[in-house]
Amino acid sequence: MRVVPLGAYFADDFGRVVREAAASAEVTHLHHEGVAGAIAVAVAAALAVSDQDRHGTALLDAVAECTPPGLVRDGILDARTMRDAGAAAALGNGRAVSAPDTAPFCLWIAAHFPEDFGAACWATVATGGDVDTTGAIVGGILAARLGISGLPAEWLHRCEPLPMWVSGGSERT
Template identity: 60%
Template sequence: MSAQLLARTAASLHGLALGDAFGSQFFVPTNRHALSSRLLPPAPWQWTDDTEMACSIYRVLADHGTIDQDELATSFATRHDFDRGYGPATNRMLRLVREGGDWRALSAELFDGKGSWGNGAAMRVAPLGAWFADDLTDVVQQATLSAQVTHTHPEAVAGAVAVAVATALTVSDSDLPAGHFLDRISEHVPESMVHDGIAEARQLLTISDPTLAAQMLGNGRQVSAHDTVPFTLWVAARCRHDFEAAMWTTAAAGGDVDTTCAIVGGIIAASERDHLPPLWRARCEPLPDWAGAPPLDHESA
């Protein structure tokens, strides 16, 4: 594997973690009031389950070069920190996997056998899109595999595919106009409410108010893929070359802010042209050592 491959994947992971940690600060009431004036929340910023699970994806890719579902399930379960904000269904599933349960059966049995359509598969997948950015067919296949470990519902899979493809396009064709960016993503997303939401996001590119966009597209408040992913792609399409503007725009819409900011951050940071703001990075909790992610190129000098 090339140094460039590792660098772009690690950059996406760092951006995801920074977005996650930044967004998580706005569940504190005093910080929410600072949104309108764009005052950075006080340090330290701690990341959540979004980052912890994304680190497992990075680790499995670095070790195997592909999504080994058994390895990914094991990593999710052994690295699971209950205090990172996991949902109750995921907490229970990962505990049972640690106790010897079959992740395939446990994932498929969720929600009366329908599987979870939550946004958890989408929130962690951006680094995978950066890894496989040279082949969008691989992106779709590998994102599907990564989602199925915990989320078997087609909507959750579609959400993961959409975010991974968006990240891949940010790596391979970062100058795509916003509308074409969403069109290219849609070409690879199966028919679903997520797909319909991306089409609606395409129609909303002419508006600039994130609150209005979120009213139409969702902001993750329902913690579902189709209530989360279209809005994050609307932000990414409009703000792909300005990390700070993208984060403030995403946070202004409220909802599941750590997850929406994590998704947007992971997409945008994969572009080589975008460096994460040093002041923000200094406030963010470092990635765990076990992830093995290298520092950003401009920070290693």
């Protein structure tokens, strides 16, 4: 859930996205599936920035291609066939607090709600589970894709001001 900015930052170099995501996850996740989950999420963030026409199955295929073999990758490949809200039951919602139970579902949401930040967030938290992690992953990927203008205006109005560096100008009040 912390790797989205890394993927967005290195979006012009997918090899580097994979290397940096793995290096960042090895410090916090002592399991190869945790590293694979970080790689998958970082690659999705990089694609969100660099290839905005890629969503749905094409997004999932591209992420799976960069994800090391294992349960996370298998879940992403399974997510390609999911068509409805039952995806959380099949893929997981983070309740098991593991990357294979979190990353595939989050990527499914990002792939199926590429233009609707609010709907994606509501669909994510409605499944329960580890909603702070799944919400952070989904929200991060879609914010990287849509930018500030793609976030619900009412949500922006109700949060603290964004720092000046976000917009390159003065703080929003």
